[in-house]
Amino acid sequence: MLATALLVLLCASTSASALQARASSYNGEYGGGGGKRFSHSGYQLEGPITALRVRVNRYFIVGLQVRYGKVWSDYVGGKSGDLEEIFLHPGESVIQVSGKYKLYLRKLVFVTDKGRYLPFGKDTGTSFNALPLYPNTVLRFISGRSGSLIDAIGLHWDTYPSDCSSC
Numbered sequence: 001m002l003a004t005a006l007l008v009l010l011c012a013s014t015s016a017s018a019l020q021a022r023a024s025s026y027n028g029e030y031g032g033g034g035g036k037r038f039s040h041s042g043y044q045l046e047g048p049i050t051a052l053r054v055r056v057n058r059y060f061i062v063g064l065q066v067r068y069g070k071v072w073s074d075y076v077g078g079k080s081g082d083l084e085e086i087f088l089h090p091g092e093s094v095i096q097v098s099g100k101y102k103l104y105l106r107k108l109v110f111v112t113d114k115g116r117y118l119p120f121g122k123d124t125g126t127s128f129n130a131l132p133l134y135p136n137t138v139l140r141f142i143s144g145r146s147g148s149l150i151d152a153i154g155l156h157w158d159t160y161p162s163d164c165s166s167c
Contacts, residue, residue: 022133022134023134023136023137023157023158023159024134024137024140024156024157024158025132025133025134025137025156025157025158026154026155026156026157027097027128027130027131027154027155027157028130028143028144028152028153028154028155029143029144029145029152029153029154030099030101030105030128030130030152030153030154031101031103031104031105031144031145031150031151031152031153032101032102032103032104032151032152033145033151033152034103034104034145034147034151035144035145035146035147035149035150035151035152036145036146036147037143037144037145038074038076038143038144038145038146039141039142039143040066040068040073040141040142040143041141041143041156043066043068043071043073043141044068044140044141044156044158044161045068046068046069046070046071047068047069047070047071047161048068048069048093048138048140048160048161049066049067049068049088049093049094049138049139049140049141050067050068050069050070050087050088051066051067051072051085051086051087051088052064052065052066052067052085052086052088052110052118052120053065053066053067053072053075053083053084053085054083054084054108054120054121055077055078055079055080055081055082055083055084056081056082056084056120056121056122057080057081057082058081058122059106059122059124060081060104060105060106060121060122060149060150061077061104061105061106061107061108061120061121061149061150062077062078062079062080062081062148062149062150063075063076063077063078063079063081063083063146063149063150064076064077064142064146064150064153066141066142067087068141076144076146076150077146077147077148077149077150078146078147078148078149080148084120086118088112089114092112092113092114092116093112093113093138093139093160094110094111094112094138094139095111095112095113095131095132095138095139096110096111096129096130096131097109097110097111097129097130097139097155098111098127098128098129098130099121099127099128099153100121100122100123100124100125100126100127100128101125101126101128101152102124102125102126103151104149104150104151105121105149105150105151105152105153106121106122106123106124106125107119107120107121107122107123107124107125108120108121108153110139113138130155132157133157134157136159137157137158137159137160138157138158138159138160139155139156139157140156140157140158141156142154142155142156143156
């Protein structure tokens with residue numbers, strides 16, 4: 001009798017877990033195999049992505065920095081090239097990222113839920129197009145590998161943070 005009750009309880013909790021909506025997904029890694037690993041996973045606790053800084057040279061995405069809420073992530077990548085900075089509007093989110101790569105990242109295009117396209121870099125290499133797996137999810141943080149350039153990028157999707165009064 002106790003075994004049956006335990007089995008029913010176990011099945012009920014498994015069914016409840018299966019009914020919970022999944023929200024997080026991952027795309028990547030897009031790029032080459034070099035560089036040192038980085039992850040902005042801890043920064044997502046500061047809030048949603050609110051701005052992007054991308055350093056580009058004639059051929060590559062050289063460096064990257066993302067603002068989460070009001071806090072800038074650590075800068076990853078090299079120091080050469082031109083630094084471009086774009087701020088998202090309040091409540092605006094990245095819902096798609098496309099780009100191109102060979103051994104290094106060459107182009108990034110961030111698409112927002114307000115219909116804005118935020119392009120960085122040059123249009124050469126192998127194409128990728130990253131979208132969240134689940135509806136109503138947005139880009140929450142990035143990861144990848146870098147050295148003197150951005151070698152590769154990974155894109156992590158989840159729901160928009162519900163508690164973001166300071167963003």
